[in-house]
Amino acid sequence: MSERGLEVVIGLEIHVQLQTRTKMFCACPAGFGAPPNTQVCPVCLGLPGSLPVLNARAVELGLRTAAALECTVHPQSRFHRKNYYYPDLPKNYQITQYRYKIHPPLASDGILEIPGAGEGPRRIRVRRVHLEEDTARLVHPERGGGAGYSLVDFNRSGVPLMEIVTEPDLRAPEEARVFLTRLRAVLQATEVSTGRMEEGSLRCDANVSLRPPGGEAGLRTEVKNMNSLRSVERALAYEAARQQAQLERGEPVVQETRHWDERREVTFASRVKEEAQDYRYFPEPDLVPVVVSEAAWAEVRRTLPELPEARRRRYVEAYGLPPHDAGLVTSSHAMAAFFEETVRRHPQPRTVSNWLVGQVAGYLNAQGQELEDTALTPALLADLLDLIARGTISARTAKELLPEMLRSGRPPAELIREGGLGQISDPGALGAVIDAVVAAHPGPAADYRRGRDAALTFLMGQIMKQTRGRANPEVTARLLRERLRP
Amino acid sequence: MVGHALERIARHDPTLHAFLHVAGEEALDAARRWDDRYARGGDALPPLAGLPVALKDNLCAQGMPTTAGSRILAGWMPPYDATVVARLREAGAVLIGKTNLDEFAMGSSTENSAFGPTRNPWDPSRVPGGSSGGSAAAVAAGFVPAALGSDTGGSIRQPAGFCGVVGLKPTYGRVSRYGLIAFASSLDQIGPLTRTVADAALLLRVLAGRDPRDATSVELPAPELVGEGAGGVRGMKIGLPGEALGEGLQPDVRAAVEEAAAVLRGQGATLVNVALPSLAYALPVYYLIATSEASTNLARYDGVRYGLRVGGGDLYQMYAQTRGQGFGAEVKRRIMLGTYALSAGFYEGFFLKAQRVRTLIRRDFEAAFTAADLLLLPTSPTVPFTLGEKTDDPLQMYLADVYTIPVNLAGLPAVSVPCGFAGGLPIGMQLIGRAFAEGALLQAARTYERATEWWTRRPAAWS
Numbered sequence: 001m002s003e004r005g006l007e008v009v010i011g012l013e014i015h016v017q018l019q020t021r022t023k024m025f026c027a028c029p030a031g032f033g034a035p036p037n038t039q040v041c042p043v044c045l046g047l048p049g050s051l052p053v054l055n056a057r058a059v060e061l062g063l064r065t066a067a068a069l070e071c072t073v074h075p076q077s078r079f080h081r082k083n084y085y086y087p088d089l090p091k092n093y094q095i096t097q098y099r100y101k102i103h104p105p106l107a108s109d110g111i112l113e114i115p116g117a118g119e120g121p122r123r124i125r126v127r128r129v130h131l132e133e134d135t136a137r138l139v140h141p142e143r144g145g146g147a148g149y150s151l152v153d154f155n156r157s158g159v160p161l162m163e164i165v166t167e168p169d170l171r172a173p174e175e176a177r178v179f180l181t182r183l184r185a186v187l188q189a190t191e192v193s194t195g196r197m198e199e200g201s202l203r204c205d206a207n208v209s210l211r212p213p214g215g216e217a218g219l220r221t222e223v224k225n226m227n228s229l230r231s232v233e234r235a236l237a238y239e240a241a242r243q244q245a246q247l248e249r250g251e252p253v254v255q256e257t258r259h260w261d262e263r264r265e266v267t268f269a270s271r272v273k274e275e276a277q278d279y280r281y282f283p284e285p286d287l288v289p290v291v292v293s294e295a296a297w298a299e300v301r302r303t304l305p306e307l308p309e310a311r312r313r314r315y316v317e318a319y320g321l322p323p324h325d326a327g328l329v330t331s332s333h334a335m336a337a338f339f340e341e342t343v344r345r346h347p348q349p350r351t352v353s354n355w356l357v358g359q360v361a362g363y364l365n366a367q368g369q370e371l372e373d374t375a376l377t378p379a380l381l382a383d384l385l386d387l388i389a390r391g392t393i394s395a396r397t398a399k400e401l402l403p404e405m406l407r408s409g410r411p412p413a414e415l416i417r418e419g420g421l422g423q424i425s426d427p428g429a430l431g432a433v434i435d436a437v438v439a440a441h442p443g444p445a446a447d448y449r450r451g452r453d454a455a456l457t458f459l460m461g462q463i464m465k466q467t468r469g470r471a472n473p474e475v476t477a478r479l480l481r482e483r484l485r486p
Numbered sequence: 487m488v489g490h491a492l493e494r495i496a497r498h499d500p501t502l503h504a505f506l507h508v509a510g511e512e513a514l515d516a517a518r519r520w521d522d523r524y525a526r527g528g529d530a531l532p533p534l535a536g537l538p539v540a541l542k543d544n545l546c547a548q549g550m551p552t553t554a555g556s557r558i559l560a561g562w563m564p565p566y567d568a569t570v571v572a573r574l575r576e577a578g579a580v581l582i583g584k585t586n587l588d589e590f591a592m593g594s595s596t597e598n599s600a601f602g603p604t605r606n607p608w609d610p611s612r613v614p615g616g617s618s619g620g621s622a623a624a625v626a627a628g629f630v631p632a633a634l635g636s637d638t639g640g641s642i643r644q645p646a647g648f649c650g651v652v653g654l655k656p657t658y659g660r661v662s663r664y665g666l667i668a669f670a671s672s673l674d675q676i677g678p679l680t681r682t683v684a685d686a687a688l689l690l691r692v693l694a695g696r697d698p699r700d701a702t703s704v705e706l707p708a709p710e711l712v713g714e715g716a717g718g719v720r721g722m723k724i725g726l727p728g729e730a731l732g733e734g735l736q737p738d739v740r741a742a743v744e745e746a747a748a749v750l751r752g753q754g755a756t757l758v759n760v761a762l763p764s765l766a767y768a769l770p771v772y773y774l775i776a777t778s779e780a781s782t783n784l785a786r787y788d789g790v791r792y793g794l795r796v797g798g799g800d801l802y803q804m805y806a807q808t809r810g811q812g813f814g815a816e817v818k819r820r821i822m823l824g825t826y827a828l829s830a831g832f833y834e835g836f837f838l839k840a841q842r843v844r845t846l847i848r849r850d851f852e853a854a855f856t857a858a859d860l861l862l863l864p865t866s867p868t869v870p871f872t873l874g875e876k877t878d879d880p881l882q883m884y885l886a887d888v889y890t891i892p893v894n895l896a897g898l899p900a901v902s903v904p905c906g907f908a909g910g911l912p913i914g915m916q917l918i919g920r921a922f923a924e925g926a927l928l929q930a931a932r933t934y935e936r937a938t939e940w941w942t943r944r945p946a947a948w949s
Contacts, residue, residue, distance in 0.1 A: 042566050046786045048559065049546045049568060049665040053701045083782050083828075085805055092785035152790075280828035282837060285671035285779055287701050 006210040006247070008240045009217045010176050011168035014183065016193045017134065017201035018061045018160040024133045025052030025095065025158055032199050036139075036153040044158035046090030051286050054079075058160040059290060061192045062106045062131050063300045065162060068186045068307055069110030069126050073297050077106050077130075079284040084277060087152055088135040095284055096132035098163065103283075105130035106290065112186070113309060114178050115327060124179055125167040131290075134159040162192070168207060168217065173236035177229050180204060181331050184229075185308040188333030195332075196370075197228050204232055208239045210247065218243075218253055223267055225259045235260035239267050311336055319349035325357045334372045338381075345382035348389075355381065359402050375409025384412045396469050397421050425472040427479060430463075433471065434483050437462045448484050456480065487631075488517035488580050491538040495582070495629050503604050504614075504623040506543045507551055508583035513538065516580045534692060535578030540624045540633035543584035544591055545676070546665040547571045550581070554667045555589040555599040555617075558812025559793045568665020569697045570634060570676050577692040582630055585620030589814045590784065591641055591669045593617050594886040597877055598816045605873070606649060607945040608911055612870040615645030615886075621679045622649035626945060632680045632689055636666055638673045639772055640865075640890025643902035646679050647865030647914020650904045650943065652931070653679045654686040655890075657922045658897035659704040661690075662697030668783040670776035671702075673894040682941060683903065683932040690924060709925030718933045720754030722926070724917075725858025727762040730889055736868045742906030742913040743864045749937050750862070750930070760854040760861065764846045768892040769884060771847065774827045774840035775895070781824030787812060819880065844895050851896045855920050860930055863889045865902040865914035889916060899924045901931045904940040912940075 023030045026043035042050040066073050080103065081093040097105045110126030136157040140150045164183070170176045184195040184202060195202045209220035223239050226232045238260075243253050258267040306314075308330045315326040330336045335356065342352045360381075364371060384401065387393045393401075393416060401415050416422050424430055437459055438445045447455040459480060463471050492510050499505050520536035523529075541547055544554040546564035548571075553559045567575070574581065588598035596604040596619025604619040606612040607627040614623040618635030622645035625633050635642040637655035646653025654677045661676045668674060678689035687709070694708035726747060731740055751757050789795035789808030796807035813821070827836035854861060866886055876883040893900045898918055905915035917934075919927030935941050 042564075045791065047546075047564065047566075047792070048552070048554070048562070048667040048786070049544075049564065051664050051700050053699060081782050083785060085785065085788065085802075087790050087801065090786065090791065091782075092788060093782050278830045280782070280825065280830075280833075282778060282782075282828050282833070285702075286668075 005212060006244060007213050008172055008236075009168045009209045009211055009220075010170035010173070010236060011207045012164075012166045012170065012176060012179065013205045013207070014164045014166075014180070015203040016065075016162045016164065016187060016195070018058050018162055019191060019193050020055055020057045020061065020160050022055055022057075023158040024055050024058055024131070024160040028158065030159045032201070034155055036151070036155060039155040040157070044090070045154055046092075046157075052095060052284075054287055054290070055160060058131055058162075059106070059292075060300065061160075061190075062129060062162055063292065063297065064190045064304060065164070065187065065192050066107035066110065066129050067297075067301045067304050068190050069107075069112055069129065069164075071107035071110035071126060071129055073107045073292050074104035075292055075294075077104050077290045077292075079131075079287045079290070080281045081284050083280045086135075087150065088138050088157075090136065090154065090157055094133060094135065095287070097130035097290075098128075098132065106292075112179065112183060114175065114182050122169075122175070124169045127165045127167050129162060129164050132161050132163060133157075134161045168209075173233045173240060176206060176236055177233040180229055180232060182308065185330060185332055185336075189305055189308055189311070189336075191305070206232070206236055208236060208243065209253070210240065210243050218247075219255045221253065221255065221267075222257045223260055224257060225261075227262065231260060231262055234265060235267060238265065242267065308333070308336070315339075315349075315353075319343075319353070321350060321353050325353050328357045328361065329353055332371065334370065338371055338378055341378035342381050342385075345378060346385045346389075348385065351385060352381070355385065359399055360406070363403060363406055374406040376406045377409065380405055380409065380411060387412055387416070391423060391425065391472060391474075392416070393421060393423050394469055394473065397423070421470060423472045424467055424470050425475045427475065430471060430476055430479050431483075433463055433466050434476070434480055437466065438483060445484060456484075487536060488513050488538050488582070491582055491630050494627070495624075498627055499629070501605065501610060502607060502623050502627055503602055504585055504620040504627065504629065505540070505583045506553060506555070506586050506599075506601055506620070509550055509581060510583075512549065513580050513582050520578060520580070532576065532578035533688065534574065537579050537632065538582045538630045539574055539579040540582050540585050540621055540630045541571065542587055542591075542618050542621050542633070542635045544587060544636055544667040544669075545571055545584075545634060546667070547581060547584070550584055552584065552667070553601070554591070555587045555601065556787075556812065556814070556817070557600040557794060558787045558808070559667075560600075562793050564665075566665065569662035569699060570693050571665060573692050574634075579632075579692075585618070585624055585633060587620055588617035588641075589817050590667065590780070591617040591636055591638055591674075592780070592816050592820055594640070594644060594883050595871070595873075595876065596620060596645070597873060598814055600814055603873055606870050606911075608650065609870070612872050612911070613648065613875075615648030615866070615870065617641040617645075618653075618679065619645045619648075622646050622651055622653065625649070625651045625679050625681060628944060632678055632685055634676060634689075634693075635679050636669075636674055636676050637890075637894065638669045638675075638776060639894050640887040642677045642679060643865050643890050643900060643914070643916055644887060646902040647904075647916070648870040648912065650907075650912030650914075650940070650945075651679055651681055652683055652686050652904070652935075652941070653677065653902045653914075654690060654924075654928075655893065655900050656690060656694065656924060657899040658894075659702050660706070660708075660899070660922065660924065661693045662695075662700040662703045664697055664699040668779075670779040671783060672779060673772075673776055675894070683901070683928055683935050686901065687924075687928045687932070690928075704922070706922055709928065717929050718753055719750055719930045722755045722860060722930060723758050723858045724750055724755045724930070725758050725760035725854055725861045727760050727765065727854065727861060727863060729762050729765045730863040734867050734885070734888070735864060736908070738906075738908035739864050739867060739869065739913050742908070743862065743915050746905040746915045746934065746938075747862055750934055753933050753937055755930070758858050760857050762847075762850045762854060762892070764843065764850050765892055767843050768847055768895055769888055771840045771843045772887075772891045772895060773823065773884065774836050775844060777820040777824030778827045778837050778840075779824070781821045781828065784813075784817070784821055816880070847892055848896045851892070851898060851918075859920075859926060861918040863916045863918065865889060865916040869908050869911040869913060893918055897921060899927050901927055903931050903935055904943070905934075905938070906940060907943070912943075
């Protein structure tokens with residue numbers, strides 16, 4: 001809520017690339033990253049005479065999402081043609097299930113709970129879930145320089161997309177980010193999508209407006225081009241503040257589409273003048289209706305894997321994790337799977353969680369990476385934690401090793417050997433250091449003997465400094481006390 | 487056979503213009519390979535081994551240009567085979583070439599081809615019908631024993647009737663449409679044009695069957711055609727819809743169809759009167775649904791990826807120039823009509839209402855089929871008209887399909903069989919069957935054919 005008492009109202013429109021092996025309407029691979037125009041066929045190129053055939057797996061993934069979001073599934077839905085001309089659309093129509101208000105989509109009226117700021121979770125309503133095909137990707141060489149042409153990569157043409165639209169239930173930019181994070185974890189847990197925003201497998205547009213609490217929402221703007229969770233929050237915060245400032249100046253908010261500029265951190269209005277497009281939707285005659293039987297729907301719900309929210313509760317109850325930490329550990333499916341596998345090898349759930357939520361998450365945030373982008377494996381982290389538990393290295397040394405392990409995936413034992421980082425527990429070796437430190441600091445040594453325990457801490461610090469933290473704290477303390485005994 | 491076909495094409499096609507492309511070398515090579523295999527004996531030959539077959543030029547065949555009769559696709563080489571083409575090849579057929587058609591199969595006379603009209607072998611001053619006019623003329627002139635056509639509102643049956651050959655439109659879903667350049671997806675169906683009903687049945691067996699590339703194709707075994715008229719029509723009830731034998735029908739045509747009914751009765755069938763009250767609405771319904779679908783099916787011809795591109799100016803100018811110069815007048819007329827029918831504010835009144843009336847027409851047929859096993863109608867209200875006679879009057883041209891269009895709207899199978907002549911010009915009669923009842927349909931057609939001699943007549947000039 002902003003200072004003038006105006007409330008931010010946000011609704012999201014999310015496009016999800018489905019994790020199918022093949023495209024929506026043909027047998028071409030749907031994977032990301034192949035050389036341009038190598039994953040194409042007559043169907044996804046829209047060649048004359050080609051026909052679409054629905055990928056049953058895409059429907060299944062749509063249904064899984066519907067089940068995870070507690071939607072109502074419609075026993076029969078149809079694909080429609082959305083007609084408009086653009087070079088990224090090879091047929092000059094898009095096959096989509098969305099036909100405004102006339103035909104039911106695959107599913108509608110769902111719910112996703114997100115952690116609330118105060119009193120319990122917030123229930124965000126999902127308006128609908130439907131399937132459609134992705135467009136090709138346009139490449140504009142030498143933008144501004146005027147190459148005079150554009151290139152089209154049809155690898156993305158026909159990749160299965162699912163659109164999820166929320167009701168305008170979100171009340172803050174941060175809430176939008178939390179919702180998206182939660183939704184992404186759900187999509188990953190159900191193996192519906194990789195949910196990678198930087199690869200475009202999860203895309204988000206948002207409608208933003210302001211309103212007095214309980215009052216009518218004002219005119220809304222649609223914000224596009226937000227390419228990460230962080231940019232969603234920033235873009236929406238900027239846009240809400242911009243609208244607020246505009247209203248304070250006495251200027252009305254204009255209903256328009258605005259693009260987020262990641263570099264300048266502003267939203268700007270599209271230059272293209274928006275005219276009311278008539279998409280001339282009509283039922284796609286090349287496809288038969290999508291029929292979802294009672295039995296198929298029951299099977300989808302029965303086989304649905306554990307969802308992030310259930311998993312979070314389980315971690316709190318079974319492992320005793322603090323609720324906030326459990327939320328972070330389950331914020332992505334990769335993180336949760338990593339956690340469980342590490343715990344299997346190093347059965348100290350709270351320690352594992354502390355390391356993931358603390359050191360590992362800190363590194364990922366700083367690097368802007370996902371856990372799966374790093375070289376760290378559950379086995380490596382478990383090894384590291386074992387080494388601490390056995391006293392081979394100190395926790396401090398472990399923290400120093402972790403970044404290298406995340407980068408290179410090298411085993412901790414190897415790094416310790418190489419860097420001479422093993423903990424020193426040998427009384428002979430420690431004794432020499434202790435003698436030297438005590439000799440160099442006669443004052444504190446005398447203080448300790450006079451009963452000032454704090455002096456011991458100072459001397460311990462000096463020993464750690466000498467050994468670059470490798471002195472085994474317990475052995476050192478015991479030897480030091482013996483050495484100082486009057 | 488292939489050599490003979492190529493020879494006849496070389497001699498006579500300059501007059502008739504049935505072909506847009508003749509694959510002479512490739513066809514001779516293929517024929518030689520079949521001859522060798524036949525000479526070696528051994529393994530059994532496939533059903534169409536060495537048989538020359540022509541393809542309507544809206545069917546994609548690798549290695550042959552495919553234009554759909556349009557300048558916008560001139561020179562385009564499809565990189566893939568239509569499912570029917572693959573099935574023909576597998577069955578041993580030798581693909582002779584591509585036949586002329588009305589642009590994108592939109593027309594009833596083949597005069598809408600961007601590459602010039604085809605002429606009727608029975609009288610070259612007259613049209614062969616359309617849109618599969620090239621295929622019908624090629625069979626009638628004895629160039630090939632069989633050709634494929636496509637039928638959206640009568641485009642196989644009407645030219646078959648005009649050229650005195652057999653033309654079969656199978657049930658919607660019986661034959662895969664994959665690789666057929668779409669005109670109107672919910673109406674299009676591929677089928678054979680042949681000299682005899684038995685040949686049509688043979689071709690249907692090769693073409694029919696579920697195709698994983700066409701979601702609207704069905705999994706059903708193709709009917710086996712019984713031997714020489716076996717089974718006959720004894721006990722069959724043949725319905726005569728009064729609506730189809732009334733106004734606008736040329737008297738010679740009516741007489742021929744009534745005589746055909748009498749022949750069928752003579753063979754043991756019972757004639758019954760049936761009603762198709764919504765028949766009158768079929769034409770307007772068709773011209774809303776077919777044009778709506780066509781308006782978006784043809785949106786892909788934009789100059790971006792293949793075919794004609796007329797550049798200059800920005801993207802939208804390229805679209806406009808390419809489509810402006812690439813499409814002919816009739817195609818533009820139908821795209822505009824279809825775009826209008828789907829537009830906001832008109833969708834409910836036009837497209838949606840047309841869909842509802844389509845359902846009524848389908849129910850009319852269902853009701854008629856409770857009283858009759860087959861329906862008998864003329865294929866066309868007239869004999870072939872002369873070139874240019876109707877080109878300035880689209881509505882008159884559309885009326886040529888008044889008896890064939892309802893069948894596509896209902897998705898039913900129908901066959902046109904020669905049933906007489908008027909002034910030396912062929913007359914066709916149309917038998918319509920229940921959905922997926924091609925077996926009974928062809929059995930009756932075959933029985934009729936064997937009981938008459940119309941099918942033995944050939945146009946004198948080309949024999």
